[in-house]
Structure formats: structure tokens, C-alpha cells
Amino acid sequence: MYVKLCGLRTEADVAAAVSAGADAVGFVLTKSARRIDLDTAKRLVAAVPEGILTVGVFAGLPAEQAGELAVAAGVDAVQLHGADYQRPSFDALAHLPVKLIRATPLTPDTDVRVGAHGEDLLLLDSPIAGSGHRWELGTTRIEGHWLLAGGLDVHNVAAAIAQARPWGVDVSSGIESSRGVKDHGLIREFTAAAREA
Numbered sequence: 001m002y003v004k005l006c007g008l009r010t011e012a013d014v015a016a017a018v019s020a021g022a023d024a025v026g027f028v029l030t031k032s033a034r035r036i037d038l039d040t041a042k043r044l045v046a047a048v049p050e051g052i053l054t055v056g057v058f059a060g061l062p063a064e065q066a067g068e069l070a071v072a073a074g075v076d077a078v079q080l081h082g083a084d085y086q087r088p089s090f091d092a093l094a095h096l097p098v099k100l101i102r103a104t105p106l107t108p109d110t111d112v113r114v115g116a117h118g119e120d121l122l123l124l125d126s127p128i129a130g131s132g133h134r135w136e137l138g139t140t141r142i143e144g145h146w147l148l149a150g151g152l153d154v155h156n157v158a159a160a161i162a163q164a165r166p167w168g169v170d171v172s173s174g175i176e177s178s179r180g181v182k183d184h185g186l187i188r189e190f191t192a193a194a195r196e197a
Helices: 009-019 037-048 063-073 087-091 157-164 183-194
Strands: 002-005 022-026 053-058 077-081 099-105 120-125 146-148 168-171 177-178
Touching: 002 183, 009 022, 009 037, 009 183, 022 037, 037 063, 053 063, 053 168, 063 146, 077 120, 077 183, 146 177, 157 168, 157 183
Parallel strands: 002 022, 002 168, 022 053, 053 077, 077 099, 099 120, 120 146, 146 168
Antiparallel strands: none
């Protein structure tokens, strides 16, 4: 099970994620309780060992601007978060040397084909990203590399994996002691619970 830990803000957060065995770590570079500035992002990305995917997370920014920030930060991947990002946004970033992640809420109109917008990974989130709110997983079966997110925590991740059968999971609020503050014990416990599922 592929595990992405998102919204990391400190060197200690990164060290805990690496120690726990995360496959990917996310850094939020747009408006959020978990936002970090570009200099901090560069420093944290540099602390991540090779082999762990570093992801710049963007919402509400033009795709071109997100791409510029991602390249400046040195991340391996750009996550465009929100239903507003359609195929042209991903096409605008296709020339960059980064992976592309389409993060979107699952609605009746969501195209759940991985790669439908030119992305490498699909992330299906709750309607309110980063809120910790669970959402109806439904019975949709999705093929390919996709991540389940939204309201996941140590206590429910195994059941969510069993129900949705994702390729991987993504968590942010579910590994926090308070909004925007990561709990390093929960980072370890969540990663272990996801892997055991």
C-alpha cells in the first residue's frame, strides 16, 4: 500500500515521515493552515531522501504559477487540488520534469479514469479537502494508480482500504494533534495501519 503523508511543515515532520516509511510527502504551497513558504519548502525537500516522492500541493493558483513554484521548490511532483483543474491545466505542466497528480472530490461527474487529464496519479478526496471529513466511498471500482484521501485516520484506514481498494492512501488531518500540527506518533501508527491493511 502506497502511503502519502501530506501537509508536513517542519524538519521533525519530515524525519518522522521518513522513519515511518512514507512513500511520498506533501508540502502545501497555497492558502491553508498547513501552508509553508518557498524557502521552507526548499529546505524540507532537501531533507527528504531519494526514493521518497516530494509533492508540492496547490489549490486556487493558475497551473503555470503552481508549476513555477514547484520547480523553484525542487519537488518531484505537482498536485493540482480541486475540481477547477481540468485537462488544460495539466497540459500546461506536461513539459515540466515532474509527475502530475490530479486531486479532486468524487462526484457523479468526476472522470475517475487515471490519466484522463494527463496526470500520473489520481487522488480522490472529500468535498472539503484537509477537513478530516469522511465521505461516501461508494462502490466505484477504479483501475490504476489512485490514492484515497479524506477523513482517514489510524482507526478507519484499514476499513477504508478494504472498501475502496485504492492503490494508495493520502492523509493530512488524520495525523495531526491540532489543525496544521503533525503528531509524529500518529504518523508512525497510520503508516503501519495502512501497510497492514
